[in-house]
Amino acid sequence: MSVLIAEAALLVLLIGISAVIIVDRRLMSSVITYCAFSFAAMLLYTIVGAADVAFTEAVIGTVSTVYFVIVIKSIRKKRGTDEEDR
Amino acid sequence: MIERLEFFLADRGVYMLALILMAVGVYGMISCGNYMKKLICMNIMQVAIIFFFLTFGQKDQATLPVLLEDVFGSDSYINPLPHALMLTAIVVSLGTTGVGLALLMKIKEIYGTIEEEEITGKRGKR
Amino acid sequence: MKKIDKKHLLGVLLVMILTAGISLEIGRVLPTIGALDTPANGRVSDYYIDHAARETASPNLVTAVLADYRGFDTLFETCVLFLSGVVVCLTLLEGKAGKNEVSAAAKRKNLRQERKSAFDLAFRAVIPVLVIYAVYVLLHGEVSLGGGFQAGALLACAYLLDRISPGRSMYLPRLRTEATLLLGGLGTFFFALTGVLCMIGGGSFLEYGALPLPTKGEELHGFGILMVEIGVTVCVMAVIIQILEIVLERTRFDD
Numbered sequence: 001m002s003v004l005i006a007e008a009a010l011l012v013l014l015i016g017i018s019a020v021i022i023v024d025r026r027l028m029s030s031v032i033t034y035c036a037f038s039f040a041a042m043l044l045y046t047i048v049g050a051a052d053v054a055f056t057e058a059v060i061g062t063v064s065t066v067y068f069v070i071v072i073k074s075i076r077k078k079r080g081t082d083e084e085d086r
Numbered sequence: 087m088i089e090r091l092e093f094f095l096a097d098r099g100v101y102m103l104a105l106i107l108m109a110v111g112v113y114g115m116i117s118c119g120n121y122m123k124k125l126i127c128m129n130i131m132q133v134a135i136i137f138f139f140l141t142f143g144q145k146d147q148a149t150l151p152v153l154l155e156d157v158f159g160s161d162s163y164i165n166p167l168p169h170a171l172m173l174t175a176i177v178v179s180l181g182t183t184g185v186g187l188a189l190l191m192k193i194k195e196i197y198g199t200i201e202e203e204e205i206t207g208k209r210g211k212r
Numbered sequence: 213m214k215k216i217d218k219k220h221l222l223g224v225l226l227v228m229i230l231t232a233g234i235s236l237e238i239g240r241v242l243p244t245i246g247a248l249d250t251p252a253n254g255r256v257s258d259y260y261i262d263h264a265a266r267e268t269a270s271p272n273l274v275t276a277v278l279a280d281y282r283g284f285d286t287l288f289e290t291c292v293l294f295l296s297g298v299v300v301c302l303t304l305l306e307g308k309a310g311k312n313e314v315s316a317a318a319k320r321k322n323l324r325q326e327r328k329s330a331f332d333l334a335f336r337a338v339i340p341v342l343v344i345y346a347v348y349v350l351l352h353g354e355v356s357l358g359g360g361f362q363a364g365a366l367l368a369c370a371y372l373l374d375r376i377s378p379g380r381s382m383y384l385p386r387l388r389t390e391a392t393l394l395l396g397g398l399g400t401f402f403f404a405l406t407g408v409l410c411m412i413g414g415g416s417f418l419e420y421g422a423l424p425l426p427t428k429g430e431e432l433h434g435f436g437i438l439m440v441e442i443g444v445t446v447c448v449m450a451v452i453i454q455i456l457e458i459v460l461e462r463t464r465f466d467d
Contacts, residue, residue, distance in 0.1 A: 003144075004095040004245065005088075011103035011137075015110060018130045019224045022114040023216045027122060034126050041133045048140045049164045051150050051357050052274045053172050059365040060180050063452055064129065066372060067459065068122065071187045074463035075194045096246055098239025102232055109231040110224055117223055141245050142252035152356060153264070153271035160258040161248055166273035167257045170282055173274070174289045177361050177448065181296030184455040188300040191462060 003047060010044045028072055035065040100141060108134035121193065121200045125186045132179050136172045143168040268420075269434035270354035278359065279437040283418045286440065287403055290447045294396045297451035301389060304458050331377050339383060342370035350445050354434060360441035364448025371453050375460070392454035399447030406439045 017037045021030045038061025045054035091099075111131030115124050143165035149157065151166040190200060197205050243250040264276040278286055350363035374384045387395070407418040415422025420436030427435070 002088075002092055004092050004100060007100055008095050008103060011100065011107065014133070015103065015107050015228070018107060018110050018114070018127075019221075019228075021126060021130065022110070022118060022123070022224055023220045025215050025217055027120060030123060030126060034129070037130065037133070041137070044137060045140065048137070048144060049148070049150055050140050050143070050169045050172070051152075052272075052359065052362070053136070053140065053169050053176065055357060055362050056173055056176050056365070059362060059369060060176055063365060063369060063372065064180060064183050066376070067183060067187055067455065068126070070376075070456075070459050070463055071191060072122065074191065074459065075200065096244050098236060098242075100245055101239045101242050102235040105235040105238065106228050106231045109227050113223060113227040117220065142243075142250060143257075144246050145248055145253065146246040150357075151261075151273040153273065160261040163261050163273065165253050165257045166260060166277050168252065169274045170278040171285070173278060173359075173361055174285060177365075178289055178292055178296075181293045181451065184451075185296050185299050185303075187459065188303040188455075191459070192303055 006047050007044065010040060010047065014040050014044065028069075031065060031068045031072060034068065035061065038062070038065065101138070104134050104138045104141070108138075119202045121190055121202065125183060125190070128186070129179065129183065132175070136175060139168045139172055267430060267433065268437065269430040270437055272354055272356060272359070275353050275359045275437065275441075279440045280420065280433060283407075283440065286444065287400075287407070287418070290400050290403055290444055293451050294400050294447055297396050297454045298393070300455050300458055301393065304462065305389065332380060335373060335377055336383070339370050339374055342366060342373070343384075346370065350441060351438075353441055354437055360444030361448055363441070364445040365452060367445070367449040368452035368456070371449075372456055375456065387450075387453055387457065389454060389457065392450045392457065395450035396447050396454065399443045399445070399450060401443075402446065403440055403443035406436060406443065410436070 014037065017033060017040060021033050021037065024030050024033065038057065042054045042058045042061065045051075045057055108131050111127050111134060114127030114130065118124055118127060145161065145164055148162050148164050151164050151169060153163070157163075193205070194200050197208055199205060243252075260277055260281060261273060264273050265271060268276045268280045270276045270280070346363045346366035349358035349366060350360060353359035353363070371384055371387070374382050375386075406423075409424065410419045410422050411417055413422040413424040418436075420433045423432045423436055425432060425435055
């Protein structure tokens with residue numbers, strides 16, 4: 001299988017994941033899906049041949065997801081109220 | 087059949103998919119009402135742009151940009167210049183996300199919500 | 213379909229179809245992927261690939277470009293990162309009174325939950341390995357994949373793992389806002405100091421061949437790259453830890 005077909009397959013996966021992030025109503029679910037998005041982006045960068053960029057994206061994607069989760073925790077009103085926000 | 091697919095992908099297909107990803111990211115940034123989702127869509131857009139840059143460095147039958155002992159010639163190594171620029175871009179985007187989240191927490195503290203419609207409603211009343 | 217937004221679903225599909233149609237035309241102008249004669253694979257990158265082993269002592273071409281040939285770019289990127297840390301600090305830190313109130317309440321709550329969790333043994337093993345791996349990535353950034361950014365982010369990840377694990381005090385030293393600001397500034401300053409050292413040695417700013425060190429030739433470039441990467445590592449680690457600490461200070465984990 002050539003590099004281009006793998007790139008195209010991963011890009012389709014990325015587009016699917018980003019559509020899920022936008023469409024989902026719950027905020028915490030979007031942030032966890034963003035972690036999966038970052039992981040798939042890292043795979044894409046590795047396939048293209050940018051190994052340094054993939055390494056950096058792996059670590060920084062993790063840190064970024066942790067930031068988002070902590071901020072969600074800090075702006076929730078109370079435990080148990082699942083804010084149905086858009 | 088696979089060769090024609092590969093030709094199409096190399097000419098236009100991969101660019102098409104990268105542009106679709108970026109357009110989905112921009113749409114998410116514009117139309118999501120929640121500010122945190124806007125920040126996440128900013129990162130989605132950034133991944134598309136970085137990938138677009140990295141495709142400019144690709145070469146057929148070339149290896150990673152780490153020099154090996156018995157492989158010479160600039161045709162057998164991937165172009166390292168876009169990689170260096172994109173490394174910088176990824177790390178700076180982390181800083182941007184941090185600042186965006188700090189502003190988000192401040193907005194929540196002042197307005198009490200991070201939904202765009204409620205905030206613009208409140209500003210109108212003020 | 214209660215959990216998805218139908219309005220957004222239609223919008224996403226519409227955007228995808230529109231962009232697919234428009235980009236079929238745009239793809240005509242862009243170069244073929246993988247070709248050897250695209251405008252990006254011009255003479256500059258050929259020069260970097262051919263001469264990097266001789267002029268800089270680093271087989272990793274990306275590190276050579278990032279820290280040697282395009283060192284200015286990296287210097288100002290480090291400054292921008294430090295600036296973002298300062299901005300987060302200015303936005304979210306209120307004053308002495310507000311800070312102490314939140315952290316005192318959090319301390320009381322944490323003391324009540326001081327118990328051993330199942331993660332403790334795992335973290336005891338993982339955190340030192342992460343720190344050692346980060347130092348390895350920093351020092352081997354010239355020879356194989358790695359470099360300053362990755363090492364700094366890995367160190368910050370080790371600190372993060374230690375900080376957010378519940379119910380015990382930290383193994384690594386706890387860094388407060390003043391300490392992380394100082395570290396971030398020191399990292400950027402160390403980077404600029406390398407450039408000024410080159411000027412003192414008789415060359416221009418960030419010209420590693422003029423460093424006043426007892427080795428000569430391309431080893432000077434190796435030293436210069438190492439010093440610069442250390443500066444970048446310290447700055448990246450400090451900024452990530454700073455943003456983490458500031459955001460965590462305002463969070464109450466009540467579950």
